[in-house]
Ligand code: COA
């Protein structure tokens with residue numbers, strides 16, 4: 001499943017929930033955690049149930065971000081949504097490793113843990129190998145808080161992002177990049193998304209409609225890439241058939257490694 005753009009929508013905001021129907025995000029994440037004040041948690045749960053009963057989002061993945069595991073609010077969230085058939089996936093904030101109890105309570109639903117604490121980072125391998133986990137996402141602001149550093153240093157942190165991306169793909173899990181808070185700065189958003197795409201991320205969590213189009217574009221192969229991939233496949237297969245595994249295409253070496261890249265580009269097109 002494509003998760004190029006995952007839009008957060010505050011669970012208390014009916015207008016934004018309705019608006020999310022019309023937007024091109026691959027996933028919608030109804031939030032019960034940090035965009036919902038403590039006094040509004042129950043109202044948010046009620047509203048999400050009402051809205052998901054009334055409306056249908058077509059092929060979009062519908063997710064709920066519950067409160068951190070171990071809290072009273074998260075127990076209520078799981079109680080309410082663990083068996084709700086409209087919801088496909090549970091987003092687990094500040095995840096630090098143990099997901100087995102949660103998995104038992106959500107049936108076939110999938111899990112998208114957020115890596116946003118120092119301990120979550122150290123538990124990456126356990127998290128990506130846990131049953132039901134299909135993607136992990138990075139939360140830079142909470143990560144900075146957890147470390148006692150600054151969001152500005154963690155937002156585009158190549159070291160942290162590289163480890164997250166490698167840990168995820170090692171076990172067939174999609175790495176999803178952090179949200180970008182300034183929703184008017186689309187150039188800044190694009191720059192950050194291109195950086196994370198080049199590190200292996202498959203998508204980005206977003207907070208505003210203005211960021212969706214850029215995320216969908218950046219996390220899809222470009223026309224030029226598709227064209228190049230098809231050309232590489234054709235020429236490589238033709239030459240391999242007559243015994244040549246290394247050829248020059250437009251002045252560049254093409255061998256089995258480029259062929260594997262080209263195949264993965266073309267195979268992933270089927271998802272779109
Ligand atoms: N989901 C759905 N629709 C959204 C949206 C979102 N996350 N953010 C904005 N919109 C809609 C608005 O409702 C408005 O719709 P309209 O033109 O039909 O009235 C339109 O997009 C333009 O919104 P704008 O006026 O620019 O923003 P805002 O002041 O309404 O909201 C935020 C700004 C930051 C509060 C809002 O984008 C938001 O709540 N984002 C998600 C926050 C969140 O979930 N945080 C937790 C995870 S980090």
Ligand code: MG
Pocket residue numbers: 034093094116139142
């Ligand atoms: Mg967070």
